[in-house]
Amino acid sequence: MQKTLIILLVTILCISCTQKEEKAYNLGQKSLTLVDESRDRPLLTEIWYPTFDQPKETVSKENQKQIFKPITTIQGAAIADQKFPLLLVSHGTGGNRFSLTWFIEKMVKEGYVVVSLDHYGNSTFNKIPREFVKWWERPIDVQFVLSYILEDPEIGSKIDPSKIGGVGFSLGGYTNIALAGGYVDRTIRESENRDDRAMPAEFPKTDEIIDFENDSLIVSSYHTYKDHVKDDRIKAFFVMAPAIGFGFHSKEQTNKITAPVFIVAGKGDTNTNVERNAINYHNLIKTSKLHLYNEHVDHYVFLNEATPFGKEIMPAITIDHPEVNRKEIHKQTLTMALDFFEEHL
Secondary structure: OHHHHHHHHHHHHHHHHHHHHHOOOEEEEEEEEEEEOOOOEEEEEEEEEEEOOOOOOOOOOOOOOOOEOOOOOEEOOOOOOOOEEEEEEEOOOOOOOOOOHHHHHHHHHOOOEEEEEOOOOEEOOEEOHHHHOOOOHHHHHHHHHHHHHHHOOOOHHHEEEEEEEEEEEOHHHHHHHHHHOOOOOOOOOOOOOOOOOOOOOOOOOOOOOOOOOOOHHHHHHHHHHOOOOOOOOOOEEEEEOOOOHHHOOOHHHHOOOOOOEEEEEEOOOOOOOOOOOHHHHHHHOOOEEEEEEOOOOOHHHHOOOEOHHHHHHOHHHHOOOOOOOHHHHHHHHHHHHHHHHHHHO
16 A cells, blocks of 8 residues: 555656646747837847747857857747746846846746847947937837737737736836836936936947937927836836936826836946935835845846856956856846746736
């Protein structure tokens, strides 16, 4: 009898292990160029999704000139036949749709479809001065891409529209707070004596003289789009080291936020000071939770892990404090994100 029971238990365990192995997803990838014709904005977009297809090569070939470590994906793979939650990823200033592949890879393997996009004029290889300060148009980019994804007959049919989340880093963090219903006031003058409003290091060089406070194109854009950024289709928001805190000074600007918002940042952030950004947002958003890493954790820890070449040519965004392990920060952040979305999607 005892021997029979042991055999039965072993059999059940083996079946359980087999089922888990069968559910192990690989990363499918599809590249698109979408165009929001109403604003004449091309939006380079990546769709990352769970697939049971196998990669032709088990190890990624690392280009010696790559700044960040690559991940293994399968271009054009068949998406697994079931409904998945969807995450929309917004990059930081001057970043791109590949800036957070450490986050994307894990979430896809855990059963999420993830869509990331390049924000027009504010990405690594497409820098336009005015677009660096038209922060409120970034949420419109996300809304446009989301509508496309949900209407796409192939990908859209595999999305559970009741389970859509937003993810963002730095300016992408603000982008998600705006999508949640936060209203930025670009006219605030309280921080003129601080460097909060200085142009970011990624700002493009230009010979054009632009009055960013009064430029007609910027002002017109602000008045046209500032009230059209909240998107109730997105049910929860996970933001890392959010920026543009100087544009938020009262709870009135965040009183439309009803979805849960999880904010994570490092106390050592020398780019977006936590007191004026992450903590400020947390104090103003009634639905928010905040996690702060210690004083050694800086802003760019939330970018991908770097290659030796990347550390050599771009140390400012690839090398962390000696006591900081970027991979470990990523691991802890992913655990928080998975728990957050599991609870709220």
